[in-house]
Amino acid sequence: xxxxxxxxxxxxxxxxxxxxxxxxxxxxxxxxxxxxxxxxxxxxxxxxxxxxxxxxxxxxxxxxxxxxxxxxxxxxxxxxxxxxxxxxxxxxxxxxxxxxxxxxxxxxxxxxxxxxxxxxxxxxxxxxxxxxxxxxxxxxxxxxxxxxxxxxxxxxxxxxxxxxxxxxxxxxxxxxxxxxxxxxxxxxxxxxxxxxxxxxxxxxxxxxxxxxxxxxxxxxxxxxxxxxxxxxxxxxxxxxxxxxxxxxxxxxxxxxxxxxxxxxxxxxxxxxxxxxxxxxxxxxxxxxxxxxxxxxxxxxxxxxxxxxxxxxxxxxxxxxxxxxxxxxxxxxxxxx
Ligand code: ISE
Numbered sequence: 554x555x556x557x558x559x560x561x562x563x564x565x566x567x568x569x570x571x572x573x574x575x576x577x578x579x580x581x582x583x584x585x586x587x588x589x590x591x592x593x594x595x596x597x598x599x600x601x602x603x604x605x606x607x608x609x610x611x612x613x614x615x616x617x618x619x620x621x622x623x624x625x626x627x628x629x630x631x632x633x634x635x636x637x638x639x640x641x642x643x644x645x646x647x648x649x650x651x652x653x654x655x656x657x658x659x660x661x662x663x664x665x666x667x668x669x670x671x672x673x674x675x676x677x678x679x680x681x682x683x684x685x686x687x688x689x690x691x692x693x694x695x696x697x698x699x700x701x702x703x704x705x706x707x708x709x710x711x712x713x714x715x716x717x718x719x720x721x722x723x724x725x726x727x728x729x730x731x732x733x734x735x736x737x738x739x740x741x742x743x744x745x746x747x748x749x750x751x752x753x754x755x756x757x758x759x760x761x762x763x764x765x766x767x768x769x770x771x772x773x774x775x776x777x778x779x780x781x782x783x784x785x786x787x788x789x790x791x792x793x794x795x796x797x798x799x800x801x802x803x804x805x806x807x808x809x810x811x812x813x814x815x816x817x818x819x820x821x822x823x824x825x826x827x828x829x830x831x832x833x834x835x836x837x838x839x840x841x842x843x844x845x846x847x848x849x850x851x852x853x854x855x856x857x858x859x860x861x862x863x864x865x866x867x868x869x870x871x872x873x874x875x876x877x878x879x880x881x882x883x884x885x886x887x888x889x
Pocket of ligand 1 (some may be wrong): 710725726729782825
């Protein structure tokens with residue numbers, strides 16, 4: 554196969570970013586379809602993907618027959634109605650996180666994938682492709698600093714869109730830490746507890762944040778996560794790892810230091826689009842390469858389900874103030 558013909562579903566913030574990425578930076582792929590019910594958004598996206606056709610829904614794109622793979626970039630609550638027909642058509646899928654917002658629907662996806670007989674889904678947990686996280690995972694696995702004891706994570710957004718509501722602190726935002734803490738430690742999340750920090754009066758009225766989540770892994774590592782979506786000044790995702798013999802830190806913004814006017818200034822990211830641009834590029838290039846040989850190369854649908862099950866514990870912790878244990882189904886042989 555020369556060029557992988559991708560249908561991008563959803564031409565909002567993330568979809569539009571992926572369309573530009575595929576058209577300009579990814580080798581061996583092109584955007585063949587933009588699936589977007591909103592005409593204005595679709596037209597804007599088509600300006601960046603001149604060879605793509607516009608479809609109002611995934612069924613129409615599949616029926617037309619011109620696509621080899623699907624990239625789903627709609628918000629999580631709209632993933633299932635796209636995943637099921639795409640699986641039904643046997644198409645490889647890169648699905649933005651979360652796979653779905655809850656464990657029950659994620660299990661339905663897992664079952665539908667198993668029924669196809671092939672691992673077709675990769676979940677877009679792009680942090681696994683970030684150089685800092687990859688290096689930290691290797692450092693932990695090497696044991697060179699002794700055992701990993703704990704992690705301190707900060708996940709800060711300058712602001713969030715109007716559609717963002719309180720539960721999204723867990724299923725849309727902390728879902729990244731839920732996945733990446735397991736990725737770093739190779740151990741599932743055992744329990745989640747959530748504390749409210751002093752409320753930021755600059756947060757939208759419907760949000761009670763920042764929050765502090767405590768994620769405990771089966772292996773006994775405790776990860777603190779400051780989840781803060783109204784931090785105003787920039788976009789920051791940082792982690793400090795505490796070992797027996799040392800401390801490691803990733804995610805500190807590096808770049809030009811400007812010494813001027815009696816100050817030292819370093820530019821900070823304002824969005825995940827730039828903070829994780831290299832990770833997104835690598836994730837999508839590796840997915841395209843893998844799809845061409847009938848594989849995936851990253852977190853699979855089972856990883857998506859595990860994250861959704863831990864998210865469920867997180868939501869219940871957020872609502873109850875209790876420490877809540879995560880419950881997982883047994884891993885099907887298909888994913889071993
Ligand atoms: C958004 O959906 C993302 O995935 C970002 O990485 C995260 O920082 C943000 O909080 C989410 O809303």
